Amino acid sequence: MLKIDNIVVRYPGHAKPVLNGFTLQVAPGERVAIIGPSGAGKTTLFRTISGFLPLAAGRITVDGSSVNASQRAALRAVRKQVAVISQGHDLVDRLSVYQNVMAGALGRWSAARALRFLMWPRRQELEQARAALARVGLPDKLRARTSDLSGGQHQRVAIARAIVQEPKLLLADEPIASLDPALSEQILTLLCGLAREGNIALLCSLHQHQFAAKHFDRIIELGHA
Amino acid sequence: MRNRSAFIGRLLAVILAFAGSAAISPQGMAADPAIRVGMIPDAGATQVSIEQKAPLRDHLAKATGLNVELIIPTNYNATVEALGNGSLDFAYLGGLTYVIAHEKYGVVPMVQRESDLQFHSLFITQTGSSIKSLADLKGKNFAYGDIVSTSGHLMPYAALTKAGIDSDKDMKSRYTGSHPATAKAVESGTVDAGAMDESVYQAMIADGSLDKSRVRVFYTTPPFLDYVWVARKDVSAAARQKFEAAFLALQKGRDDKVLEILRGTKFIRANDALYNDLRKIAKELKLF
Amino acid sequence: MNAALALIAGFFPPDLGLSYLGAAVGPVLQTMGMAMGGMLIAIVVGLPLAMIIGSRVRGARVLYGALTGIRAVPDLTLAILCVVVFGLGPAAGMLALAIFYTAMVGKVFADLFMAADPRPIEALYATGASRISVSIFGLVPLAVKDLLSLGCYSLECAVRAAVIVGAVGGGGLGTELVGTLNGFQFHRAATIIIILILLVGSIDSLSWILRRAPKFVFMLLPLGLVSLWVYRPQFFAFGHAVSTIGAMFPPQLPSSAVGEIPRLIGETILIAAGGTAFAVVAAIPLGICSARNIVPNGVASAVRLALETLRAVPEVVWGLILVTVVGVGPVAGVFALAIHTAGVLGKLYAESFENVECDAVHAIEATGAGKLATVLFAIIPLGSGAAAINTLFRFEWNLRAATVVGMIGAGGIGQALYNAQQLFFYNQMMAYVLITWGIVLFAEWLSTLTRRRYGWMSAI
Numbered sequence: 007m008l009k010i011d012n013i014v015v016r017y018p019g020h021a022k023p024v025l026n027g028f029t030l031q032v033a034p035g036e037r038v039a040i041i042g043p044s045g046a047g048k049t050t051l052f053r054t055i056s057g058f059l060p061l062a063a064g065r066i067t068v069d070g071s072s073v074n075a076s077q078r079a080a081l082r083a084v085r086k087q088v089a090v091i092s093q094g095h096d097l098v099d100r101l102s103v104y105q106n107v108m109a110g111a112l113g114r115w116s117a118a119r120a121l122r123f124l125m126w127p128r129r130q131e132l133e134q135a136r137a138a139l140a141r142v143g144l145p146d147k148l149r150a151r152t153s154d155l156s157g158g159q160h161q162r163v164a165i166a167r168a169i170v171q172e173p174k175l176l177l178a179d180e181p182i183a184s185l186d187p188a189l190s191e192q193i194l195t196l197l198c199g200l201a202r203e204g205n206i207a208l209l210c211s212l213h214q215h216q217f218a219a220k221h222f223d224r225i226i227e228l229g230h231a
Numbered sequence: 232m233r234n235r236s237a238f239i240g241r242l243l244a245v246i247l248a249f250a251g252s253a254a255i256s257p258q259g260m261a262a263d264p265a266i267r268v269g270m271i272p273d274a275g276a277t278q279v280s281i282e283q284k285a286p287l288r289d290h291l292a293k294a295t296g297l298n299v300e301l302i303i304p305t306n307y308n309a310t311v312e313a314l315g316n317g318s319l320d321f322a323y324l325g326g327l328t329y330v331i332a333h334e335k336y337g338v339v340p341m342v343q344r345e346s347d348l349q350f351h352s353l354f355i356t357q358t359g360s361s362i363k364s365l366a367d368l369k370g371k372n373f374a375y376g377d378i379v380s381t382s383g384h385l386m387p388y389a390a391l392t393k394a395g396i397d398s399d400k401d402m403k404s405r406y407t408g409s410h411p412a413t414a415k416a417v418e419s420g421t422v423d424a425g426a427m428d429e430s431v432y433q434a435m436i437a438d439g440s441l442d443k444s445r446v447r448v449f450y451t452t453p454p455f456l457d458y459v460w461v462a463r464k465d466v467s468a469a470a471r472q473k474f475e476a477a478f479l480a481l482q483k484g485r486d487d488k489v490l491e492i493l494r495g496t497k498f499i500r501a502n503d504a505l506y507n508d509l510r511k512i513a514k515e516l517k518l519f
Numbered sequence: 520m521n522a523a524l525a526l527i528a529g530f531f532p533p534d535l536g537l538s539y540l541g542a543a544v545g546p547v548l549q550t551m552g553m554a555m556g557g558m559l560i561a562i563v564v565g566l567p568l569a570m571i572i573g574s575r576v577r578g579a580r581v582l583y584g585a586l587t588g589i590r591a592v593p594d595l596t597l598a599i600l601c602v603v604v605f606g607l608g609p610a611a612g613m614l615a616l617a618i619f620y621t622a623m624v625g626k627v628f629a630d631l632f633m634a635a636d637p638r639p640i641e642a643l644y645a646t647g648a649s650r651i652s653v654s655i656f657g658l659v660p661l662a663v664k665d666l667l668s669l670g671c672y673s674l675e676c677a678v679r680a681a682v683i684v685g686a687v688g689g690g691g692l693g694t695e696l697v698g699t700l701n702g703f704q705f706h707r708a709a710t711i712i713i714i715l716i717l718l719v720g721s722i723d724s725l726s727w728i729l730r731r732a733p734k735f736v737f738m739l740l741p742l743g744l745v746s747l748w749v750y751r752p753q754f755f756a757f758g759h760a761v762s763t764i765g766a767m768f769p770p771q772l773p774s775s776a777v778g779e780i781p782r783l784i785g786e787t788i789l790i791a792a793g794g795t796a797f798a799v800v801a802a803i804p805l806g807i808c809s810a811r812n813i814v815p816n817g818v819a820s821a822v823r824l825a826l827e828t829l830r831a832v833p834e835v836v837w838g839l840i841l842v843t844v845v846g847v848g849p850v851a852g853v854f855a856l857a858i859h860t861a862g863v864l865g866k867l868y869a870e871s872f873e874n875v876e877c878d879a880v881h882a883i884e885a886t887g888a889g890k891l892a893t894v895l896f897a898i899i900p901l902g903s904g905a906a907a908i909n910t911l912f913r914f915e916w917n918l919r920a921a922t923v924v925g926m927i928g929a930g931g932i933g934q935a936l937y938n939a940q941q942l943f944f945y946n947q948m949m950a951y952v953l954i955t956w957g958i959v960l961f962a963e964w965l966s967t968l969t970r971r972r973y974g975w976m977s978a979i
Contacts, residue, residue, distance in 0.1 A: 056645045085647030096642035101660045109656050113647030120652040124659070164642075171646055269607075277698035277707065278542040304607050305697050308599075308941045309688040316759040318606025331943055374847075378941050405847045406938070408928060409701045412843065419526065421846035440703060517773075518942060 007207040008032040008055070008175050013064030015047075015054050023062065024050045030226065034174070035205040037198050039218035042228035048211035049092075051228070052179045055209075056090055057081045069174050086113035089168035091197075092179040096164060099153045103144075103163055104135040106152055110170030138166040142196060158189040165196060176201060178210040182217070190214075194221045265298035266291075266470070269310045269322035271458075286488040294477030295470065307379045314338050314463050321466070321474060326350075326381035326457045326509050330519060333503065338461040340503050341471060342478040344495035346430070348505075350457035352382040352390070353432050354450035355417050356424040365394040365450055373402045374413045374425035379518075381457050381509070383410055387426030389512050390452045414441050424449075428457075430494050456509055459501045475500070526705070526844045533709035543695065543714060549609045550691035551718070552746035553684070554677040557616030559743030561677075562670065564617075565624030566662065570654040572625070573632025583629055589622035591959040593933070595835070595923045596952055598684035599940060604760040610752040612689025616677055627669060632658050667733050671726030674739075678718055679833040686835060686927065696836060700843050708840065712832055719831035767949035776947065779935070784958065787931035790849050791921040794834075794856025795914045801861040806868025806906070813872060813894050823869070829862025834917075838924035852929025856917050864906075864913055871905035872898050911966050918962045922955045932958070 008031065015025040024047045032038050040048055053059045055066055057075045066073040068084050075081065089110070090096075097106045105124065108131055112120060123131060132148065139145050142162035147155070155163060161181055168176060178197055182190035194210075198221045201208035212218050218225045268291065270284070284301055292299040302319065304310045307328045313319040315336040324332060332338045356362045362371065368391070376383025384406070391398050398404050405422070407413045410431040417425045418441060429451075435441035460478065462471045478498040481490055490496060513519035568586065572579040598615040605611040640657040648656070685693020692711055699708040729736055772780075808814055809822035838855035845851050875898050925933020936951035 058641060058644075082647045082649065085645055087647075088645070090642060090645040092638070092642065096638050098639045098643075098657055098660055101656070105656075105660075109643060109648075110646055112643060112649075112652045112656060115648075115652060117649060117651035117655060120648075120655050124655065167646075277695055277702060277704065278545060279539065279704075279707070280698065280702065282542065302607060303698070305686060305688050305694055306941060308943065309602050309607055311943070312603045312759075312763070313607050315763070316603065316606050318608070335943065378938050406928070407847055408842075411701060411703055415526075415703060415843070416846055419846075 007034045007036075007069055008209065009065075009067045010055070011065045011067075013054065013066060014062040015050055015059055016062050017050075017059075025054070027064075028228075032175070032207040032209055034207055035201060036224065037201050037208045037222045038210070038224045038226060039222035040209065040211040040226045040228055041213070041215060041218055042211070046228045048228060049179055052090065052092075052177050052209075052211065055175075055177060056085060056088055082113065086171070087174045088177060089171045089173035089175070090177045090179070091161070091164045091168055091181050093181070093183045097152050097155075097160060097167075101152055103139070103150045103152055103155070104132060104148045106163055107135040107138050107166045107170055110138075110167040110172075113171065134170065135166070138169040139163070141169055141200075142166045143192075157184055158193070161185065161193055162196070165193070165200070169200065172204075173206060175207045175209070178208065180211050180213070183213070190217060198222070265300050266295065266320045266474075267300045267302055267318065269313060269319040270301060270303045271307060271310060271323050271325060271328075284492050287492045290481075290486070290489045291474070291477055294480070295473045297470075307377060311335070314461070317463065317465070320463050320470075321460065322463075323458060323460050325379070326455070326459070326506065327385045327513055327518065328379055328381075329459050329461060330506055330510050330513060331379070332461065333506075334519075337464040339464065339466075339471065340501040340506075341460045341462055341475045342498045343457075343459040343501045344493065345497045345499055346495060347457045347459065348499075349454040350382060351429045351454060352386045352426050352452040353429050353448045354387065354390075354424060354426050354452075355414070355432070355446050355448050357417065357420060358445055358447050360423065362424055363449055365391060365396060368396060368424060369401045371402055371423040372421075373398070373404045374407050374416045374422040375404060376406070376410045376413045376425075376427055377408055378406050380410070380428070381455070382428040383413065383426060385509075385513060385516065385518055386452050386455050388516055388518075390450070392516065411435060411440070414446070418442060418445050434494060456505050529703070529705035530709040532706060533713055534704075534706045535710060539707060539710060543692075543710065546685075546690070546692045546695040546711075547714060547718070549612075549750070550678065550681045550685065550693070552750050553609050553613040553616055553681040553689065553691055554674060555739065555743045556613045556746035556750055557620055557681070558670070558674050558677050559740070559747060560613075560617035561620030561624050561673070562666070565621040566628060566659075566666070568621070568625040569628030569632055569662075570658050572629035573635070573658050574650050574654050575633075576650070583626070586622045586626045586629065587960070587963075588956070589618060590626055591919070591956050591963070592619075592952065593919055593923045593926075593955060594619045594680050595683055595687060595926055596936065596955075598687050598689050600764075601684075602688045603763050605752045607688045607690070609690040609750040612681060612684040612691065612693075613746070613750045614752065615684050615689065616680055619680065620673055620677060623673065624669070628662055628665075631661060631665060635661050667729060667736060668726075670736065671722070671729055675719055675722045675726070678722060679715075679831075682715060683833055683835045683923070686839065693836075697839060700839055703843075705843075712836065712840075715836070716828055716831040720827060723827070763945065766945040769946065770950035770953055771946040772950045773947070776935070780932075780954065783930075783932045783935050784954065786849055787921045787925060787933065787955075787958065788918070790852040790856060790924065790929060790931055791914065791917040793849075793853040794860055794921065795910070795917050797853065797857035798860030798864055798913070799910060801857070802864035802868055805861065805865035806872065807894070807899075809865060809869040810872035810898070811869075812875075813898060819869070823866070826862045826865040826869075829858055830866060831862075832859065834859040834920045835923055835927060838927050838929055842928040847928035847930070849930045852921060852924040852931070855924050855929065856920055859920075860913055860917060864909060867909040868902070868906045871902035871909070873902075874905070875901035908970065911969060915959075915962045915966045919955075919959050922958075 010028060010030040012027050012029050013025055014023050014027065016023045042048055050059065054061065055073060057073050060075045068087050071084050073084050108123060136145055136148050139148060142165050144159060144162055147159065181197065182193050185193065194217055197208060197210065200206060281301055281303060288299050288301050304313060310322050310324065311328055311332045314322055314332055329340065362368060375387065378384055388398055407416050410427040413425040413427045414432065414435055416422045436443045481498055483490060483496050568582060572583050594615065597619055598612060601611040601615040605614055640653060643653045643657045681691055682693040685691040686697050692715060696708060696711045699711060805822060805826060809819045809826060811819045834855050837858045838851060841851035841855050921931060922933040925931040926937040932951055932955055936948055936955065939947035939951060
């Protein structure tokens with residue numbers, strides 16, 4: 007599903023690459039954890055896979071199509087297949103929860119439909135959002151304000167958005183960084199359950215070894231490059 | 232909840248009132264075939280003053296058989312540009328604005344008052360002032376009217392130049408923007424002296440808006456050619472002739488109301504060639 | 520001096536006769552129509568422009584620069600240009616407002632969008648959404664709350680501006696006011712000013728309602744649409760516009776005028792600085808006397824009402840009155856700016872004092888300090904940072920306003936601009952427009968620099 011082949015990634019203006027010759031393959035339904043200290047390049051890796059950072063060398067393909075940050079149309083097609091959940095802060099605060107959840111469908115929707123949905127959501131769209139929220143255990147938060155959510159709820163709404171996106175690859179960047187152990191357990195169970203049921207490839211970065219060992223098929227250590 | 236619906240009701244009422252009155256406002260009627268006539272802004276362009284000019288509007292409407300809309304722009308430049316862009320069909324211009332509009336947009340001179348052939352500017356000061364002649368103006372605060380006014384700027388400026396006074400260097404000159412403002416500035420002592428249109432001066436003295444015990448005239452310019460009614464270049468000859476005839480037919484005794492608005496007694500045909508002197512002066516003084 | 524007092528006495532009593540109030544209905548509708556129609560265009564055009572800039576496409580910088588540039592042109596100059604292109608009357612005024620406020624809405628929201636947290640936006644892109652969808656989902660929600668308050672604020676400004684553009688032939692209350700002043704019908708001018716104060720006051724209360732029940736904002740939509748239709752341009756003289764604008768280029772000044780430029784610029788800066796300085800002197804006591812945490816509520820409300828009255832009447836209108844009363848010249852300009860600015864700053868100062876952090880005030884009170892000591896040691900020092908930013912913003916604004924009051928007789932570069940335009944020397948006029956533009960952009964740059972240096976955030 008995901009093939010990363012010997013990639014080199016540099017931030018503009020920095021000579022030293024953050025990732026240098028990194029290679030990885032993830033099969034459909036496989037759950038892979040990436041472990042490493044802060045600054046090891048986990049976030050960089052995820053941003054590169056979703057096409058926010060250019061490749062200095064190497065190649066990334068998702069389901070056979072290659073990720074190329076400079077080709078917008080092709081990149082959009084790839085991004086539709088890849089759902090991203092990050093450390094928080096990636097929901098739009100002033101939208102309500104169902105609007106944030108249905109944002110997962112934006113890759114499939116025309117701009118006109120997006121606008122119409124914001125003003126007049128249809129019942130089946132609301133039902134879809136409710137179903138996704140039910141899977142993450144928040145069916146009653148459909149019309150809540152996003153800014154009123156707690157940290158754990160925030161993360162679960164982000165997962166609900168990923169569900170609506172129906173991805174083939176799920177990237178979770180430190181999804182439990184700011185959560186307590188009980189909540190962390192819940193979130194990881196949820197993510198791994200999703201991957202198994204939907205045959206989705208899951209790539210998840212973590213700090214904690216014990217969680218990684220418990221939930222994931224494979225663990226990759228990412229040290230200082 | 233009741234409050235809210237009452238509020239909505241009130242808002243809707245406001246909207247309807249707005250829409251309704253907009254529909255019957257003059258703008259709404261402008262779609263009818265109408266001729267738009269521009270006056271010059273010499274006496275205050277208010278809704279009331281436009282209403283006061285109703286006899287003139289009715290006279291023109293009757294004579295031309297068309298809807299007439301009188302418009303008083305707030306400045307001369309706007310009047311001339313309106314003749315250029317077609318938002319006015321006819322207009323009343325001062326001598327200098329006519330010369331400019333003729334050159335820029337080819338406006339056609341039609342008629343003018345007999346008195347416009349022999350027009351004068353007056354230099355006025357306070358009754359008790361020491362100013363007796365143009366030479367006394369050196370070093371004084373002086374008020375012109377509008378910068379493109381013939382009788383409020385061009386001709387007084389020319390008279391001063393002829394008397395050997397450089398208005399820009401020898402005096403502290405300013406523009407008040409209108410003849411009445413000049414008169415008031417002199418009356419109140421804001422300036423030492425000023426120059427203005429004789430017909431406006433006489434009208435202000437007559438209706439008491441200027442106190443004749445507080446101002447006096449100390450110099451009258453030689454006669455010059457001033458105001459003229461013009462037509463936009465593209466107005467048809469037929470419409471122009473009807474308009475001219477409406478003015479030429481005005482008679483003292485019969486059309487006093489209209490003549491009073493126009494501050495004249497008799498109208499005659501205008502002739503562009505007579506403006507050549509004015510053109511020359513304006514060119515020399517770099518106002519044209 | 521006596522003569523000036525006599526002139527002021529001429530404003531009383533205002534002509535509140537039914538026949539004159541009836542005659543004023545048309546101008547009021549025109550002014551409101553210009554403001555509503557102009558704002559509708561401004562929001563419909565300005566917001567997408569801001570979204571384009573906010574989504575950081577190629578060329579966004581150029582667009583942003585263009586908006587900044589348009590905003591730096593005084594509204595009166597835009598109105599004059601629109602009268603030239605679209606003929607006399609409210610259509611020209613409405614379009615001038617539309618252009619000016621499109622630039623304002625566009626720039627304010629572009630700033631807002633560019634300052635927005637990039638992570639949610641990136642998360643939306645990550646779903647494979649198109650640029651437009653991302654703008655709609657990620658940017659518009661950010662704008663909704665501010666759109667409402669900015670919308671109300673700028674509708675109020677637009678009504679004031681509609682009066683200003685009326686003064687050069689845009690119709691409405693401005694034209695009527697100039698007429699009454701030129702005709703020395705001061706008691707009628709007073710009527711117009713009272714109407715203006717009431718109009719601005721009622722928009723203020725409307726915005727108070729809208730902030731509580733934002734849905735009603737859609738009620739303004741039909742008003743805006745009706746205005747747009749009624750005051751649509753009846754003339755569009757394209758050829759005339761091209762040739763007139765062509766006559767402005769290349770901008771050029773005769774050599775005698777070039778030597779005058781430093782003096783003119785100096786005069787304009789002096790009007791702005793003098794007006795702001797007098798306003799600050801008046802606004803500090805007024806601001807203290809209208810802060811509810813300093814003086815009793817009753818006093819605060821009364822002073823605030825007085826401030827609202829000063830604020831409701833734009834600088835140009837004070838200028839038109841003062842030019843008539845004290846005569847043309849920079850003095851009229853300084854006081855015109857001072858009166859309006861005192862109203863604006865007084866209100867802002869009061870708000871800065873009211874918004875100070877309670878903890879620090881309590882700490883001072885806990886030392887056993889009296890009321891006055893608390894005001895002096897806590898409230899004023901704590902509020903002065905915000906007050907200083909507002910003053911700086913206002914000075915920047917007043918530089919533009921000084922040009923505008925210059926056009927109506929206060930002197931400086933504005934007067935030169937107006938004279939050149941009145942004499943049809945359009946290439947000279949354009950030269951003065953460019954100079955004005957330079958002054959305003961320079962002031963904007965300087966104030967941004969100062970704010971950055973002292974770590975002040977944007978206040979508006």
